[in-house]
Amino acid sequence: MLKPITKQYKDLSTADRFGFAFCCDRCGKEWRSDTYTFDINGFELPIDEKIRSMLWNQQHEEAYERANREAGAMFNRCTECGCRICDDCLIQAELEKDGTCKDCGDKNNQI
Ligand SMILES: [Zn+2]
Ligand SMILES: [Zn+2]
Numbered sequence: 001m002l003k004p005i006t007k008q009y010k011d012l013s014t015a016d017r018f019g020f021a022f023c024c025d026r027c028g029k030e031w032r033s034d035t036y037t038f039d040i041n042g043f044e045l046p047i048d049e050k051i052r053s054m055l056w057n058q059q060h061e062e063a064y065e066r067a068n069r070e071a072g073a074m075f076n077r078c079t080e081c082g083c084r085i086c087d088d089c090l091i092q093a094e095l096e097k098d099g100t101c102k103d104c105g106d107k108n109n110q111i
Helices: 049-074 102-110
Strands: 008-011 020-023 030-032
Touching: 020 049
Parallel strands: none
Antiparallel strands: 008 020, 020 030
């Protein structure tokens, strides 16, 4: 299983839907991924419980990886400490430059 992009994430998946929330490493602000509906993949109902759970696990992992990738694009990466932060926690010195988190920014200001 892929490592989550932020330190904290929540699995919001249910028996028939997949969804995830990722939290900003600094302020904990939550970003929620799209939700995806569980698809029985052409199997006829009533579906065997073993097949259902196999399909569910497979799709759950795919949904997680997709959400994790999306989260990677949503959160900024601090160039100093490497934490993943939301736009509110980002300090960008110049527009084209990657920024740092406010904690690292404060540290730099004190020197
Ligand atoms: Zn934040
Ligand atoms: Zn930082």
